Amino acid sequence: MADPRFATVPDVRQGLRDVAYLADEGIAGVVFLADRLQKPILVEGPAGTGKTQLAKSVAEMTGARLIRLQCYEGLDESKALYEWNYKKQLLRIQAERQSESWADLSDDIFSEEFLLTRPLLEAIRSDEPVVLLIDEVDRVEVETEALLLEILSDYQVSIPELGTVHANQIPLVFLTSNNTRELSEALKRRCLYLHVDYPDLDREKEIVLTKVPDISDNLADQVARIVRSIRQLELKKAPSVSETLDWARTLVLLGIESIDAQQATETLHILLKYQTDIAKAAKELSAEAR
């Protein structure tokens, strides 16, 4: 078994903080466990709460290489795992047409040389430490999900022509999902589960302070409060952390020191992405006391 990457949970937190990712107790704990148990993490939660960023930050923090598989509908084996390089195989066959017997040739063209590795295979064949990010796994079809199972549970890939490729090192795997569909039980069972939600007031303020360097403490506080207030409304899409940050940056650019209702209303479109939401929030923010 490989050496654990982290000594304690607070270490993880501190490490993440050093790369400007503010993890709460749950996030750090699960990352720590994933390393110890050598299990992948399934990260779910609303869009824009830093799920993908978590994987990136962990990679940065451990100095590992980040390999990313962006999932989409129609993703298949040849794009996720490996593919044979037909053209090269074809050339090979043509080049050697006279000399070799079929048996030699057929062995030959299914060798490493003609293998095109794709992210998943790449991740386990790599010698250096790797963080594997399988992004938006809920977008692939249920059938394709099964492709992942072998890699997630045993860290190996079976290639019919070559045999089974075992991992050189155990990568730290993150799967993210926006929960547009229920993932299969088999997949969930293999993973640790982490739900990343909107941060609470203090953490959000801290995130704003960390990520938007020029912001004043007072403004960050106001930003966090207003965002919290807006999230309590019934909206089509609540503002995400990344939108909070965009908003904070905009306010700083505009040279605003402290927000009043009018400024808030005028810049709402950065925070919210639906006209109806904007109208609703604007009405609420400038409304007289409830």
Added chain:
Amino acid sequence: MLDLLEGFIQELRAAGLPVSLTETIDAMEAVKHIPLEDREAFKYALAATLVKNHAHWRAFETVFEVYFSLRGPQYQVGDDGEGRPAPWRELEMQGQGGQPGGGGAMDALSPEELAGLLYRALLQGDDAMMRAISAQSVTRYAGMEPGRPVGGTYYLYRTLRNLDLEGMLERLMEAARQQAGGVLTPLEERLERDEFEARIEQVRKEIEAEIRRRLVADRGVEAMAKTLRKPLPEDVDFMHATRDEMANLRRALHPLTRKLAVRLARKRRHGRKGPLDFRSTVRHSLSYGGVPAEPKFRYPRPAKPEIMVVADISGSVAAFARFTLHLVHAISGQFSKVRSFVFIDGLDEVTRFFEGAEDITDAVHRINTEADVVWVDGHSDYGHAFQVFWDTFGREVGPKTTVLLLGDARNNYHASQAWIIKEMRQRARHVYWLNPEPRSYWDTGDSIISEYGIHADGVYECRNLRQLERFVEILA
């Protein structure tokens, strides 16, 4: 330790969480790596391995609280001076004029003083103080007696009534206004209020937890776990949902509709293959030297059904109907046309309320106030309502139409007019009936669901999200 976990997992299962064997093993493995003193880390380690659905988190938390509440020094019941927050101890000194010892300092406070303390703690957002006061007020106001078979809500109610948190909010707002020099802008007002509400909510939770801890101390873990067990969100009964649960359900509805829409779209795209696409096949054959090696098929045009929803909105099933209307309209993109009708003993089309309505809650509200659904006395009369429907809109039911009937079929002993359903069935593509009552109640009393049911394509029990979701899949 293993026994403890074993019991905990059994309790989770009893609460309805699906915990598999591998997950159990994972959990046991996980806790080996976590220092047990660290309660938070311990909790998250268990959650990460045992809970694979965020909607189950609250159920998990409750079970965890109850099950591990008596373990760990900071959750000691009773008043020993240790581990008290610093400000409290300070206060103890003040309150007693420097005399140490002798009964809990808080016991000596008058109710007004206690309220004053709480007010100050809330104003300053002093967590430790808030916690201490919560514990004290439970001791004082809840009037808990050992062994009394009263649920936690009763104690909670008594405690909260005495603390008068509502009034507290107003006082806090007043103070905030004073601080700002008299007036707050509406925005500031709103933000301050949010802040105080959050703090008060925290106190409420603190009190709830305190009561729970005491109840556990009194009655034991197993008994408490049983009484506190709450249904998972997808199992909450529409008809008997509390207001809190209803709000939760509405929140759960939005992601659900998105999920359904994605699934329906996907199913339609991948469900079947259409007829052979000759041109495309020939085009692709070029890369195989003219051999049509890979036949290409046209994508089928998905049949988008037209939907007519006919919902009973009389008192007994209103919550359910409202909910289903929400759902149907949220996924209306999946259907070529959605028309809604509501009835009690008269019937009215309400599609217009949804059109252009950005806010569906608003639309539902307008339906409840504006729609013309009462004919005689405002007691459901399915027979008459169907009659009106058939006479007025029956012509528009065609082979593409799917009719959804929502209601408990409690007809108050009026004529059933079940022949309408029969005719409807002949003309429509499908006729489904959703009944929010438990199956065992069907056909008891004035329920005549079978009379209608035999003519419909299917009658489904639909009392919670899980069942509703399953039905929508049948529908599409």
